[in-house]
Amino acid sequence: MQLVVTTWNVNSVRLRLDHVARFVAESKPDVLCLQETKCPDDRFPLSAFRSLGYAHIAINGQKGYHGVAVLSRLPFAETRAMGFCDKNDARHIAVTLGKEAKQAAGITIHNFYVPAGGDIPDPAVNPRFAHKLAFLDELMAWTGRERPAAEPSILVGDLNIAPYETDVWNHKALLGVVSHTPIETSRLEEWRQTAGWVDAVRHLKPEPEPVYTWWSYRSPDWAAANKGRRLDHVWLAPSLQSTLQEAHVTRDTRGWERPSDHAPVTVTLDF
């Protein structure tokens, strides 16, 4: 059997419902993980997603900002949301697939939205950057405590960091830009390696092939300029590495009318 998992920062799930519908019609993921839903739980468009075939839905939303959701064709045995940095921000939700998922039963999928970090890459003067670094520290502590990669698990989300040189359009130009500063990229890489996750996209598309998942709204003619960054990630526990068949960034969605600034990232696992 195949398990197809997509992560996508949609930047408002209600505004982008038609885009999500069009994407799932084309890509047919079994599990769709969304970030920046910007939607309180009591206003989440549940019935629209059920109509698209996603009967199993786990949401962690709030008014106006952040918010994550997992839409699934397969039932959950368990869902769970974690909080970070003593804030009530909706930045994580996890699901564990139920026995109906057959070979994929028991797989836990963690869906994260890591803080963007503001504009100035100095925690002493920019509280948002300090929050981002503290969030990464708590992620490190979480993996040390729970060892999630020791079980069959997938970690996806908008991590708001482009770790490698060819994850950005110009490495040298972006060394001082939040999302690609050494303090962030080294912390992300240390966390991933210590926890043991495999970077699924880079496993199949190793450097120096450029891979981007985000293009700024502020860039005119974004497609021709192609000043992108790889901010969205799919990581696999080592026990799932051998199931990895494909990884794909659906760049097309960025060219649709009134798009999200992020493109979906999809992996196919084969059991």
Added chain:
DNA sequence: ATGGTGGACCATCCA
């Protein structure tokens, strides 16, 4: 070095 755009929601905050 600067300013550029977009979403939520009702004054700005956040990306």
